[in-house]
Amino acid sequence: MKHYVEIGDTDLAPLLDLNHRTVDFPAGKTIVALNEPVDKIYIVTSGWSLRARYLDDGRRQIINFQLPGDYFDLMSLVGARSDHTISAATDTTLRIYNGQDYLRAIQRSHRLAAAFWWVTVQEETILRQQIVRIGRMSAQERIANFILELNRRQNIADGDRDDFVPLPVPQAFLADALGLSVVHISRSLTSLKARDLVKTSRRGIEIIDRDSLVELAEYDPALFEPKPVPLAAQ
Amino acid sequence: MKHYVEIGDTDLAPLLDLNHRTVDFPAGKTIVALNEPVDKIYIVTSGWSLRARYLDDGRRQIINFQLPGDYFDLMSLVGARSDHTISAATDTTLRIYNGQDYLRAIQRSHRLAAAFWWVTVQEETILRQQIVRIGRMSAQERIANFILELNRRQNIADGDRDDFVPLPVPQAFLADALGLSVVHISRSLTSLKARDLVKTSRRGIEIIDRDSLVELAEYDPALFEPKPVPLAAQ
DNA sequence: CGCATGTTTGATAAACCTCAAGACCGGTGG
DNA sequence: CCACCGGTCTTGAGGTTTATCAAACATGCG
Known part of the structure; x- marks a missing residue:
């Protein structure tokens, strides 16, 4: 679990010093x-x-998953009410910060503010990608695209370059994220296995033929790769 | 065209004073x-x-439409590159502001910054709604939901309470927004007409039975209604 | 009027869903 | 160590929704 190291390495590090509490949520609990x-x-x-x-x-439509190292609800501090539910997909541990503290921290540091914008831009990119996936891709393409996206995000969090994509939730969650039925997820995965693109196990999915998977999914990692923040108008 | 009045009424008004240029884009032109x-x-x-x-x-997957009065690319000023195309759906006139000016304006005014956050929150809400629509709704539900959403946004921009939803683009655009084929859009609209929920014409769609439409689309306008910004930590 | 563009309709095919049964797998208790 | 249990995954059969192709029909415009 080196997520803290990762977090600490970013411009968002000042956040970690703020008051917070750490809370465990069992799988299924509403957050x-x-x-x-x-x-x-x-x-x-x-x-x-x-x-x-x-x-x-x-x-149920799953809008997105939050993985270890992810920040969320950064943007919702302007008096909005949640238009959706956030819940624990697996047993989950969260650090929870007070919104006011956070706002003050942002106002003190333009660098922190820029980093926070960056996180928000990334999140919007993920939402848009999700729209393309479920709007115009076939079941196999959706799954391929989603696996590559998960892999990218997990590699960021872990720092590794791993071809194994842990999947700690049942396929029903994939189905609700990708707008498909559980049965069809299973069948499509079977097809991907038959084409030697992936292997599956209870614990996750292994990427066997990344190039073909990328081609099938039309997945361009460059579109998501974090770039240095130029800190305009600092 | 009273959009300017609307814009001028919001906390975003200071933006209007900034240097800008006004540019016309013919339908189809890339922006x-x-x-x-x-x-x-x-x-x-x-x-x-x-x-x-x-x-x-x-x-093609259309991620969203920008209507008169809408701001866009507010969040993308942190050195990101566009991961999608923005183009004119109809003949379009835009006011274009320099990003640096805009950033400086935001840093001068917390009120402006909060208003800008609010716009971004709204935009994320629209993206999430789009995901739910195309991920888990039937064709008729998608269309109903989308019409109501368009109607809500147009009413904000116009200040009216109108049941007519102008639709200045062909149905093919609806299809690409909702993840359906043109043919199926046409058929689904025919069904909605047969159920006396809407009437259609070349110029747009008229909402006949709003209650039934809302029920079909599970559309809760409260989730989108702009609320006063509390300006926390001002 | 004639043409281009957009919409509707019909026929057929593909993708995906539902229901239901069986197989697998990880844990638990005996 | 084994048997069982609950949850998950897979497979089969059949149905529904949506896509595709093609043609007819409207509409607006020069």
Whole structure:
């Protein structure tokens, strides 16, 4: 668990010094409920959390996952109420900061403010990518794209260059993230295995043929790669 | 065209005084190309623009539309490159501001900064709603939801309470926004008409039975309604 | 009027969903 | 160590939704 090292390395480090508390959430527990005012910010220490909306008949759309090292609800401190639910996908540990402290810290440091903007830009990029995935890609393409995206984000958090993508949630979660049924997720994964692009196990997915996967998913990692923040108008 | 009045009424008014230029884009013209550095911000004066990504085989996913009165690329001033294309959906007029001026203005005024955060929060909400729509809703639900959303945004811009939703783009644009084929858009609209929920014409869609439409789309306008910005930590 | 663009309709195919049963796997208690 | 149990994954059959292709039909415009 070297996430702290990672966090500490960024321009966001000053955040870590602020008052905070560390809270454990068991899998399934709600972290931020629908319509709840958002006045805290969160950093995932371990586990996965997820942001989702539920339709009346029980359909669930997972909007995105928060992985270890991820910050979230940074932008929601302007008096908004949550329009979705955040809950623990696995057993999860979060550091929770007070929104006011955070705002003051941002106002003290333009460098911190810029870093925070950067995180928000990244998050919007992830949302847009999710829209392209579920709007215009086939099941296999969606899965390939999503796996590569997870892999990219996990590599950032871990610092490794690993081809194994841990997946600590059941395939039903993949289904609700990608707008597919569990059954079809399973079948599509089977196809990807048959094409020797990936191997699967209970614990995750192993990328076997990254090039083909990238081609199938039209996944351009450059679009997501963090770039140095130029700190304009500092 | 009372958009200016609207803009002038908000906390974002100081922006209007900054140096800018006004540029016309004919329908179809690219405004911000893929991979282009983003160092300007834009306000739509008239017409629609759109943000989209194209897949290699020509598939297009429209991520969202920018309507008159909308601001965009506010967040992209931290040295990011565009991961998508912005182009004019109809003939469009934009006010274009220099990013540096804008950043300085924000740093001078916490009130302006808060207003800008608010706009960004709204934009993220729209993206999340788009994900729910195309991920877990049927064609008819998607269309109903999208119409109501358009109507809400147009009412904000116009100040009216109108049940007519102008649609200055062909149905193919709806299709690419909602992840459906043109043919299926047409058929689904026919169904909605048969159920007496809407009427359609070349120029747009008229909401006939708003209650049923809201129920079908599970559309809760409260989730989007702009609320006063409390300006925490001012 | 005639053409280009957009919309609708019909027929057929593909992608994906639902239901249901069976197989697998990791843990638990005997 | 084994048997069992619950949750998860896979497979099969059949149905629904949506896509594709092609043609007919509208609409606006020069």
